[in-house]
Amino acid sequence: MPMLSLSNAPLLFLGIMLAKILAVFVVVILIVAYATWLERKVIGHMQARLGPMETGWHGLLQPIADGLKLFFKEDIIPSQASKVPFILAPMMILVPAFITVAVIPFGPDIVIGGYQVPMQIADLNVGILYILAMAGLGVYGIVLAGWSSNSKYSLLGGIRASAQMISYELAAGLAIVSVFMLAETLSLRGIVAAQMTPLWGVIDFLPNWYIFSQPLAFALFVVTGIAEINRTPFDLPEAESELVSGFCTEYSSMKYALFFMAEYANMVVLSAIATTLFLGGWHGPFPGAINILLKVFCFMFFFIWLRATFPRVRYDQLMHMGWKVFLPLALANIVVTAVVVLLQQ
Amino acid sequence: MELLFFYLVALIAVISGFLVVKCQSPVNSAISLVMTFFCLAVFYVMLHAPFMAAIQILVYAGAIMVLILFVIMLLNLGAEANKRYAHSVAGGALAGVVVLLMVFYFLRQGEATGMKGPISTELIAQIGHTELIGRTMLTDFLLPFEIASILLLVAIVGAIVLAKKEV
Numbered sequence: 406m407p408m409l410s411l412s413n414a415p416l417l418f419l420g421i422m423l424a425k426i427l428a429v430f431v432v433v434i435l436i437v438a439y440a441t442w443l444e445r446k447v448i449g450h451m452q453a454r455l456g457p458m459e460t461g462w463h464g465l466l467q468p469i470a471d472g473l474k475l476f477f478k479e480d481i482i483p484s485q486a487s488k489v490p491f492i493l494a495p496m497m498i499l500v501p502a503f504i505t506v507a508v509i510p511f512g513p514d515i516v517i518g519g520y521q522v523p524m525q526i527a528d529l530n531v532g533i534l535y536i537l538a539m540a541g542l543g544v545y546g547i548v549l550a551g552w553s554s555n556s557k558y559s560l561l562g563g564i565r566a567s568a569q570m571i572s573y574e575l576a577a578g579l580a581i582v583s584v585f586m587l588a589e590t591l592s593l594r595g596i597v598a599a600q601m602t603p604l605w606g607v608i609d610f611l612p613n614w615y616i617f618s619q620p621l622a623f624a625l626f627v628v629t630g631i632a633e634i635n636r637t638p639f640d641l642p643e644a645e646s647e648l649v650s651g652f653c654t655e656y657s658s659m660k661y662a663l664f665f666m667a668e669y670a671n672m673v674v675l676s677a678i679a680t681t682l683f684l685g686g687w688h689g690p691f692p693g694a695i696n697i698l699l700k701v702f703c704f705m706f707f708f709i710w711l712r713a714t715f716p717r718v719r720y721d722q723l724m725h726m727g728w729k730v731f732l733p734l735a736l737a738n739i740v741v742t743a744v745v746v747l748l749q750q
Numbered sequence: 751m752e753l754l755f756f757y758l759v760a761l762i763a764v765i766s767g768f769l770v771v772k773c774q775s776p777v778n779s780a781i782s783l784v785m786t787f788f789c790l791a792v793f794y795v796m797l798h799a800p801f802m803a804a805i806q807i808l809v810y811a812g813a814i815m816v817l818i819l820f821v822i823m824l825l826n827l828g829a830e831a832n833k834r835y836a837h838s839v840a841g842g843a844l845a846g847v848v849v850l851l852m853v854f855y856f857l858r859q860g861e862a863t864g865m866k867g868p869i870s871t872e873l874i875a876q877i878g879h880t881e882l883i884g885r886t887m888l889t890d891f892l893l894p895f896e897i898a899s900i901l902l903l904v905a906i907v908g909a910i911v912l913a914k915k916e917v
Binding site: 487489490493529530531534535537538539540541542544545548549552553560563564567568571574591 | 775777778781784800801803804805807808811812813816817819820823824878879880
């Protein structure tokens with residue numbers, strides 16, 4: 406059966422493409438909105454509070470109320486700020502987070518009008534590199550927000566963010582290398598397909614998810630990922646107890662809301678990437694997309710749990726861990742994986 | 751369609767390239783340069799070289815420019831950048847025009863011979879762009895590849911020696 410492409414059925418292709426983009430975008434936006442609710446609820450219950458209760462049943466309308474409130478707030482641009490970077494920064498942090506979702510496969514191929522349609526917006530030959538490239542761009546938003554605000558707290562937050570993201574990007578990238586050494590492809594579709602066989606080709610009742618072959622790489626990727634999206638315990642760029650609110654101190658109204666959305670969008674994207682690379686993507690007991698959504702929710706809950714549990718690390722501890730613990734571990738993991746792969750051939 | 755898209759991206763590339771020199775603030779120049787890198791990455795994609803595109807963004811836009819931006823922010827070049835250099839602008843414009851003429855001259859001189867190398871579009875579609883680059887790098891170009899790694903190692907050691915007060 407031919408794969409649907411722009412050349413064999415242009416109108417159908419465009420229609421389905423738009424539908425897929427819209428569906429993925431709406432789902433991600435909804436998860437982002439309700440992740441804020443979930444976070445307040447979960448942390449509330451972990452601290453023996455109730456969390457939001459007033460707006461709607463158990464506070465379910467709280468994200469909408471928050472969104473409306475932020476939307477109607479006055480938008481202030483500090484008079485000494487650099488205007489263009491100040492306005493661009495929130496967009497530059499949100500866009501890379503959203504467009505990374507384009508390469509995540511979210512279900513098995515379906516057949517529409519005699520053509521095979523992949524459940525993925527774009528199957529790039531270089532999917533993983535694309536993810537790494539977009540993750541590298543996320544830092545611009547924070548750095549520019551910090552610099553253009555013309556405030557010392559923002560600048561400190563921005564500088565911390567860039568140092569932190571550059572350090573942890575390296576370890577995260579190296580942790581992923583071992584995955585594509587096993588899968589022998591950079592395409593995320595191919596990686597999910599490689600994880601559907603029985604474990605190591607012998608154990609029937611377990612799938613060949615790379616968390617079993619690469620537990621160290623999985624742990625490294627999750628921890629460095631959390632550091633890269635600046636979540637607790639690595640939220641030094643916006644450490645509210647020392648830097649007011651870090652790089653977003655001077656932001657208000659919808660621009661502030663964009664930073665907030667970007668943080669949660671990054672969480673969703675990190676969960677989706679970790680799921681696709683190590684937990685078999687959409688592969689699992691339920692129909693296609695439900696599997697990946699379930700796994701993403703588990704990750705989100707885990708990240709929220711971490712925030713309720715851990716205190717913030719110190720800056721020197723952060724740098725020490727990144728360069729002297731995670732980087733050598735990731736390199737050693739690559740060497741070991743390479744030797745094993747070579748011996749198996 | 752593709753040609754139209756090419757001209758659009760080329761226009762953006764040229765405008766952002768112009769802004770790199772024109773912007774008053776060095777940070778704005780740096781952002782414009784990132785934009786130029788992006789346009790180059792789009793060209794790589796249009797040439798069926800997705801690996802080059804990803805590396806272009808990953809290395810240039812994602813790593814090198816972040817470091818440059820970092821340095822600009824820390825150095826605080828504001829006062830320095832506000833000076834105007836009328837003579838150098840005139841000189842630069844002259845050099846630019848000369849280079850443009852040269853490019854036109856060589857473009858007109860050039861003649862398509864129709865010769866093709868062993869790597870064809872079919873081969874790339876069959877094996878994959880990334881795989882082909884990987885293979886050539888570790889077979890035909892192994893020596894330059896290793897020399898580049900040693901060069902980088904030397905640079906790393908040098909950076910540590912320069913940065914650290916007591917070794």
